[in-house]
Amino acid sequence: MRAYRNAARVVADLPESVESMLASGRDLAELPGIGRDLAGKIAEIARTGRLGLLDEVAARTPPGLTELAALPGLGPKRARALHDELGITTLEGLAEAARAGAVRGLRGFGRLTEERILEALGALGRRAPAEQRIPLAAAERAAAPLVEHLRAARGLTALAVAGSFRRRRETVRDLDLVAACREGSDVIDRLVAFPGVEEVLARGTTRSTVRLASGLQVDLRVVPEESLGAALHYFTGSKAHNIATRRLAIERGLKLNEYGVFRDGRYVAGRTEEEVYRAVGLPYIPPELRESRGEIEAAQAGDLPLLVEEGDIVGDLHAHTTASDGASSLREMAEAARARGYEYLAVTDHARRRDAAQGRTGWLARQMEEIDRLNAELDGIVLLKSAEVDILADGSLALPDALLERLDLAVCAIHSSLALPRERQTARVLRAMESPYLSILAHPTGRKIGRRKPSELDMERVLEAARERGCVVELNAQPARLDLDDVHCRMAKEMGVRVAISTDAHRAAELGLMRFGVDQARRGWLERDDVVNTLPLEELMALLRRPAPSGRPAR
Ligand code: DGT
């Protein structure tokens, strides 16, 4: 490096140009501080205007590295180390690593260097791209082809999507992939070569970050097999859960990081997540619970919930047909429910306010007859007579009691006046629940993720009333709704209110959305007994039977 700089000074100070010296046959190696090798390179530049070696190095160097090297306090050596050790090639990548505290651990870097880097980056006015979250279902669609592509990598022994995706959060910011590999795997090459990759943000030997054409960022970490459990645990998070787990490790004189559990620098565990938890004295904690909302304490007390599973679900209590805005016929819906192994399906086409006002409810009477016919014809599935009944602005229901009485259950929901002030909205829902026919309060807050805020509702009072009156609340499994959310599910459970996980399917295939509802329910700590559509039909109907108002016989 210094030789080049000195040579540059000598050349710049020459009384005549290098070209004319060469033209008159002079040997550049005679100049002070310039040897054979340098003389040849200078001659090459003079002749061709380029330097082959420089072109070669430039081709091998990620373009961002010069930018990194130019940062105050860094320089080429440290830039190279950041690249080789952490796979950093851009200022954004550097900012992320520094913020995460990953830089200070490198040889020749310290906490101070990290701070200086962050300062310098701040001075440059560079910030991480604005936080943008995408619905879990969309993230799944993006992840599936990528994961399939990576599975073909050489030497790959395990691959998982970790992060918020694995915790089944309703939205995710990026995909965090963890791969376990044998030596010499090409999994990072395969990631970079994935057709959907638009930009490679970082590429190292154990880590790479790319941005897909959709804008979704993907982080891939590659670990040896004995670190798989520790890496999965670390990159599944949440961060708060990790911190709590690491604290337990420290209390036991252990060190826990993404490579394993260590005692006095010696690896003691880390191949599986179970091993990691066992090392810190805990049973396995399902990813959906890892939000630092009391799961560590529950695990220590042996009180972890036995979370509901998709296989526990034996029916769906909210589905549409072509009788309202669904795309599949009653028969198609029935057959699809049976194909899923369900025992029952509640048919809940819309009973709208205007239908009732204009006495246009003939469709419902006809549908009930058709349900009778299909129930007689089809084995292995029972269609329940129901409707999704509008809760009107004053809290009354859009169907007359005489019709409600003929239904097996009524699924009631707000579809208008979503913006009422909190007091009025709450009173409206409470009034609706006074009807002995309201079986299930559907998508209680009316939110649409990323599109519509939840309506103002005092959920505690609503759940209180639901318990008193024996109403069930819905967890709508549509990925854009997931309403109740996880926090409200937990609240319902703690208050003793049961939940129906329902797909609100508008076509046969949407019965498959059930798993998104189950995921959210698990995040809300729900167990099988908290969910009504795990019950066999007879028990379900007994549970839905509401106390009859005075003077009227119970249904
Ligand atoms: P997201 O991406 O916002 O949807 O949520 P996460 O949880 O996927 O967050 P992300 O992608 O930033 O990081 C993935 C996991 O890596 C995170 O859940 C826990 C772990 N992690 C990241 N940064 C830290 C950290 O500074 N400390 C600890 N203990 N863990 C971290």
Ligand code: CA
């Ligand atoms: Ca993430």
Ligand code: CA
């Ligand atoms: Ca990430």
